[in-house]
Amino acid sequence: MIGRSFVVRKGLPDMKKRTLCPIYILILVLTFMLTGCASSDNGANGQVIVYNWGEYIDPETLDMFEEETGIKVVYDEYETNESMYPKVESGAVAYDIACPSDYMISRMIQNGMLAEINYNNIPNAKANIGAQYYEQSKGFDPENKYSVPYCWGTVGILYNQTMVDEPITSWAQLWDEKYADNILMQDSVRDAFMVAEKLNGFSMNTLDTDELHVVMNSLIEQKPLVQAYVVDQVRDKMIGEEAAIGVIYSGEAIYTQQENSNLVYAIPEEGTNVWIDSWVILKNAPNKENAEKFINFMCRSDIALMNFEYITYSTPNTAARELIEDEAIRNSEIAFPDLSQYDNLETFVYLGEEGDTLYNELWKEVKAY
Amino acid sequence: MKIAAKKIYIALIVLFLYAPIGTLMVLSFNASKTRAKWGGFTFKWYIDLFHNEEILGALLNTLLIAFLSALAATVIGTIASIAMNGMKRRTKSVMMGITNIPMLNAEIVTGISLMLLYISLGLKFGIGTILLSHITFNIPYVILSVMPRMKQLNPSTYEAALDLGASHVTAFYKVVLPDLLPGILSGFLMAFTMSLDDFIITHFTKGVGVDTLSTKIYTEVKKGIKPEMYALSTLIFVTVLILLVLVNRSPEKRTRKYES
Numbered sequence: 001m002i003g004r005s006f007v008v009r010k011g012l013p014d015m016k017k018r019t020l021c022p023i024y025i026l027i028l029v030l031t032f033m034l035t036g037c038a039s040s041d042n043g044a045n046g047q048v049i050v051y052n053w054g055e056y057i058d059p060e061t062l063d064m065f066e067e068e069t070g071i072k073v074v075y076d077e078y079e080t081n082e083s084m085y086p087k088v089e090s091g092a093v094a095y096d097i098a099c100p101s102d103y104m105i106s107r108m109i110q111n112g113m114l115a116e117i118n119y120n121n122i123p124n125a126k127a128n129i130g131a132q133y134y135e136q137s138k139g140f141d142p143e144n145k146y147s148v149p150y151c152w153g154t155v156g157i158l159y160n161q162t163m164v165d166e167p168i169t170s171w172a173q174l175w176d177e178k179y180a181d182n183i184l185m186q187d188s189v190r191d192a193f194m195v196a197e198k199l200n201g202f203s204m205n206t207l208d209t210d211e212l213h214v215v216m217n218s219l220i221e222q223k224p225l226v227q228a229y230v231v232d233q234v235r236d237k238m239i240g241e242e243a244a245i246g247v248i249y250s251g252e253a254i255y256t257q258q259e260n261s262n263l264v265y266a267i268p269e270e271g272t273n274v275w276i277d278s279w280v281i282l283k284n285a286p287n288k289e290n291a292e293k294f295i296n297f298m299c300r301s302d303i304a305l306m307n308f309e310y311i312t313y314s315t316p317n318t319a320a321r322e323l324i325e326d327e328a329i330r331n332s333e334i335a336f337p338d339l340s341q342y343d344n345l346e347t348f349v350y351l352g353e354e355g356d357t358l359y360n361e362l363w364k365e366v367k368a369y
Numbered sequence: 370m371k372i373a374a375k376k377i378y379i380a381l382i383v384l385f386l387y388a389p390i391g392t393l394m395v396l397s398f399n400a401s402k403t404r405a406k407w408g409g410f411t412f413k414w415y416i417d418l419f420h421n422e423e424i425l426g427a428l429l430n431t432l433l434i435a436f437l438s439a440l441a442a443t444v445i446g447t448i449a450s451i452a453m454n455g456m457k458r459r460t461k462s463v464m465m466g467i468t469n470i471p472m473l474n475a476e477i478v479t480g481i482s483l484m485l486l487y488i489s490l491g492l493k494f495g496i497g498t499i500l501l502s503h504i505t506f507n508i509p510y511v512i513l514s515v516m517p518r519m520k521q522l523n524p525s526t527y528e529a530a531l532d533l534g535a536s537h538v539t540a541f542y543k544v545v546l547p548d549l550l551p552g553i554l555s556g557f558l559m560a561f562t563m564s565l566d567d568f569i570i571t572h573f574t575k576g577v578g579v580d581t582l583s584t585k586i587y588t589e590v591k592k593g594i595k596p597e598m599y600a601l602s603t604l605i606f607v608t609v610l611i612l613l614v615l616v617n618r619s620p621e622k623r624t625r626k627y628e629s
Contacts, residue, residue, distance in 0.1 A: 049577050054588025055595075059423065076577040077588035083572075092484055092494050093577050232593055240405025259403055311592070 043072030048290035051076050051084060051098040053277070056151070058310035065297050071290045088113065088282065096285040097294060101277050103190070105147050106140035107350035108280065114146040115281045121292040122148065124299035132339055133316035136274055139347035147278035148295055149316040153250040154337060154345075155191065155273040158234075162262050163244035171199040171268045174245060175218070180225045184237060184246035187229035189363040190348060191273070192219060195247060198270045198344065205349050207358070216362045220369045229367075238263055249275075251313035253334050265334045271344025276316070390606055397599035414600040421597055427585040428601065430496065431565060434581060438503035439560035445504070446511025446560075447553055451545075453512070454519045465516070472509040479506060480573035487574065494576030502574045503564045510563055511556035518552030558616045562609060 043066060054077040062073045076095070078084040081104040088095055089111075100108065108114050119126055125148045133149045141147045159168045163182065174183055174195065186192055194204040196218040202211045227243050234246045239259045248256070253265035279295045281288060297303060304320035314335045315321060324330040339345055351359065397415070401408025418424060453464050471479060483502045492498055522545065530540035568583035575584060582605075586598055 051577075053591050055592040074578045077580070077585075079588050079590045090484065090488065092488055095577070232590070235593065236403050236405045239403050242405075259401070259406065 044070035046287055046290055047072040047074055048287050048294045049074045049096045051095045053099060054079055056311060058306045061303050061306055069293055094284055094286050095282055096287050096291040098280055099150055099277050102140045102275055103348035103350045105278060105280060109146055113283055115283045116145045117281060122296040124296050128299050128301055128317050128319040130316055130318040136347055137276055140349050147280050149276050149278045151313040152276040152316050153314050154267055155249055156265055156267045157245060158238055158248040158253050158263055158265050159245045160241060160262050161264050168245060168266055169269055171195055171270050175222050179245055181227045182244035183226050184234050184243045185226050185229050186247045187231050189359050194273050204273060204346050207355050212362055216366055219366045223369060250334050254312055267337060267342055274345045274347050393599050394603045397603045402596060414596040418597040418600045424597060427580045427582045431581040434500055434503055435561050435564040438500055438507050438564045439557050441504045442507030442511050442560045443553060443557040446508045446556060447515050450512050450515040450519050468509045468512050471506060476569040480570040484573040496579050498574045499571055502570050507560035507563060510559045514556035514559055515549060515552040518549050522548055555616045558612055
């Protein structure tokens, strides 16, 4: 009868001293040791904390920067704009630099999260980066005060020339019944809506409810023809000839062509989305000066070239483009289209919470139809 | 007829469970980067993997965190089980409930609340915060696997040890602990694997420049996951498989030893 609670009544008083102490010490020591050591090994000239997309930089350039400047780069990565935003906003870590896309930059500007950039400290930004990219940036950063373009591209149609009997030049061909079950659409609200908005001649940043309902109906009309709504599977599906036509980002198009030479990329005549990912300095950046040095370094032509070769997304750095040895790539219509030749090129801007909700609701109707 | 149906059913289940992993393993030997083309058999990705410092660093972090958090959680969880075993029936079931809730709670809630807690405490985000979080969510799993073992204990053996002159501590280490060991061991391994594949909680509580494998793989989503990761995933799968086989075999062996 006494035995029921034997261990606690009799055993614990002795054990407490012996066993618990080491555990407390273990946990405390580990915590402080591990939390402490993250910050202790700064470079000679301090550090810079960079928050960038995954696989979005040539790691060698980071080593070169550390060597040349003596500034330690603390490098962190994210996978979507939407997962980057709350981490920066929560302030759990005070980042210096981030590399968001166009519409996310306009959101961060609106919410006062970015610091103005002092171009005097970043001479390479003005010298090497083409004026047309600053012009395009005005869509989300009207006075070019907050962002320095890093990567850009277009959204267009990738098609397999052996599977279609005419060149694809228009978004309207994605509504052609000939290609039923052979069409791949992007599975994200803004990208899918952009296609139908351009088809109908609207702005891709429209908030007009009537226009948006027309757009929604177009997408519903197209839905039976679509083989799948995909994100990054579009690459593999097009290479594997599982579909004839797909909506794709230009940066991916070059890679798919290398794998399958039947693929052709076209910017539709109705216009399209020009996206830009830019460096920004955050308002409460602890190392602002180092952040400027970092951006300046990334804008250097040789460094931008290394990054272009690693990422293969178009670089806005015109000086770097001139250094590309392969003529076919330097003059590639996919990587470096002449933006002045196309009408109705636009860049996403942040639509506000209400706008986002409206788009999401309409998109849900399309997906549920 | 019935047996054939049973076998087909089992085969289907195994197929559905393991076809994705099988695909990944096959792709890890594919010389071409895209899944759409078979570029020939290669060990290239395995070799690249061991030259990729970032991935190896993430692997090291993952294993370090998994091992330390499992160790700490095992010690804490075992002591908690001993204490809970001595409680009155009511208190015990309340305590069991409290320790079970974190396990049933959505991971994202745990992750965000831990992040907010650390911010309000002013902790610096880094490996330390990940470790604390992992210990936190591992403890219930240890308790869950030690408690049943605790109930099977025969109290008389402990009392006999005391009657024969052993001190409380000696009796505990010589009599109680060996009986609990299978439960503790499987609790440790369970905690280890839970920590190994956690993404969400780690994502919210990690600091700059500190990556575990799951967060590292997730950041590659935009540009496409590199084949080195297929290779690493294959290696991890094999490792976890071995661990699980160990977990499932060790209690059986031990009981058999005691019976004989």
